[in-house]
Amino acid sequence: MYLKRKMDAALEAWKSDEGRKPLIVKGPRQVGKTATIRRFAAEHYRSVVEINFAEEPRYAAITSSGYSVDEVVKNISLLDPSKQFIPGQTLIFFDELQDHPDIATALKFFKQDGRFDVICSGSMLGINYRTIESNSVGYKTDVEMSSLDFEEFLWAKGYGDDAADAIFQHLVRLQPFSELEMNVYSNLFMDYCTLGGMPEVVASYIESGTFEGTLQLQRQLVADYREDIQKYAEGLDQARILNVFRHIPVQLAKENKKFQISKVSSGARFKDYRGCVEWLESAGMVNVCRCLSFPELPLKGNYDENKYKIYFADTGLFVSMLDDEASDDLRANRNLGVYKGALFESIVGEALHKAGYDLYYYKRENSTLEEDFFVRTRNNLVPVEVKSKKGTAKSMRTLITSDSYPDIQFGIKLSAGNIGSSDMLFTTPYFTTFLLKKLLRAYDEGEVALFTEE
Structure with missing residues (x-):
């Protein structure tokens, strides 16, 4: 059962912005971040590349050879060749960002490259998140999501x-x-x-x-x-x-x-x-x-x-x-x-x-x-x-x-x-x-x- 969220409208507004930057959706765990992003992605993109760093720690290696878009995409494809990267029609969704905050460094390059939209989601847990805050300054947009309010x-x-x-x-x-x-x-x-x-x-x-x-x-x-x-x-x-x-x-x-x-x-x-x-x-x-x-x-x-x-x-x-x-x-x-x-x-x-x-x-x-x-x-x-x-x-x-x-x-x-x-x-x-x-x-x-x- 999907519950309508205010974040739905925020994601729509982000998508309609031609100058949009990679988006980081922050918030406590289990408040609905992943479900909301998945629904949005399915409605707006031909291809969705989802990577969960907590469930699939092997993907932490995608930045091992550099942070350029080509290097990151190449390494994702090496780990899973079924993932499709269609320029202008692909959303890359990095979930559980706190388990691999290093990926935030790549956001600057995704913004400059412009071929793929990127949304990251992470729980605000531990000191790792401070690393994310200091990376890609000026090349990302941060929004916070909480559990349902009364409305x-x-x-x-x-x-x-x-x-x-x-x-x-x-x-x-x-x-x-x-x-x-x-x-x-x-x-x-x-x-x-x-x-x-x-x-x-x-x-x-x-x-x-x-x-x-x-x-x-x-x-x-x-x-x-x-x-x-x-x-x-x-x-x-x-x-x-x-x-x-x-x-x-x-x-x-x-x-x-x-x-x-x-x-x-x-x-x-x-x-x-x-x-x-x-x-x-x-x-x-x-x-x-x-x-x-x-x-x-x-x-x-x-x-x-x-x-x-x-x-x-x-x-x-x-x-x-x-x-x-x-x-x-x-x-x-x-x-x-x-x-x-x-x-x-x-x-x-x-x-x-x-x-x-x-x-x-x-x-x-x-x-x-x-x-x-x-x-x-x-x-x-x-x-x-x-x-x-x-x-x-x-x-x-x-x-x-x-x-x-x-x-x-x-x-x-x-x-x-x-x-x-x-x-x-x-x-x-x-x-x-x-x-x-x-x-x-x-x-x-x-x-x-x-x-x-x-």
Whole structure:
């Protein structure tokens, strides 16, 4: 079962560009990169030459005699004479690039030669990828792919582009959703929270119409990720990286969700684990939310590197690592127990990251003032609060009304409730998170007014 992806449109746009460069599609493993590229290739090329460096390590020898197109093509043909290279009608697809990053050096020559299109795909694992980044600068295009976001999940459920457009119109018009709309979208969103966006898991759910078997698939993905850590973590203590990975759900379940290295193992020190979190982040396995030194613009560089929260890049992995009772209760009864706040924070962080935001939060020392996330418009810093239960957003009110935070003029609250707007606080349901960046862009352009006072 093929699931429609936003990467489909990105590949079409790349193909239509007459000056296109070799393309590198990066992203965590098993998010659908290979399936998406294969489908695109079959629809647009007479010949597709696919080489998987992980499954066929013998192909690492294709650069042994040089990086010119003629040398690479000659060596591929020596290993497999059935592969056809038709100028202007051939796509060469190098998969699992992280297992042979040296091939990236050849991309410059493929661009200059121009006879064949080239797409590479790789998981962001280990230090090998840094080699790729430094090769063929100016002669390649990089794009990132993640697991399905909520809009792609809606596509998988049979909804068209008009569904996201309809949701967006509610936001720009400050028009509350009907009871039917709230029920349908909220239930779909809870299914998405439970499943995550890994294509194999979502496809199983779509085909069967139930959650049966999805937990086993999720847990297998977690096992595969752990295996990747052991395979690719070079120069770092693999056990420490695995310890960090394993402790994420436990620490998210606590009221103070700041990740504490001291809780990972007895006597653990921050300096001993400095590279572990960065490794998991660069591999695309986790999203790191950094604590702002002070809630003001600019955001980049304005954070304490020793304070952060860690969320899984795909919330389905988080769900699969809950204890059996909590996982069963979530699937059967939608009961999240002690993980309720953690799950919604995680899914919002995931949605913001997939929309292109870096993640930041703020916790003032010796104070109850704390804000879950921050995004920005052209001129304003915008706090985003995730409410897992009804209640006032006290920290948000303080940030908006206090003269101490001049960059903050309004805030956004995400909850299970409907759309609302008052006192410079815009409230919207969780399931609209994937549209926040589009909404704030429209706000910047003066196309929408988030508050009736404006």
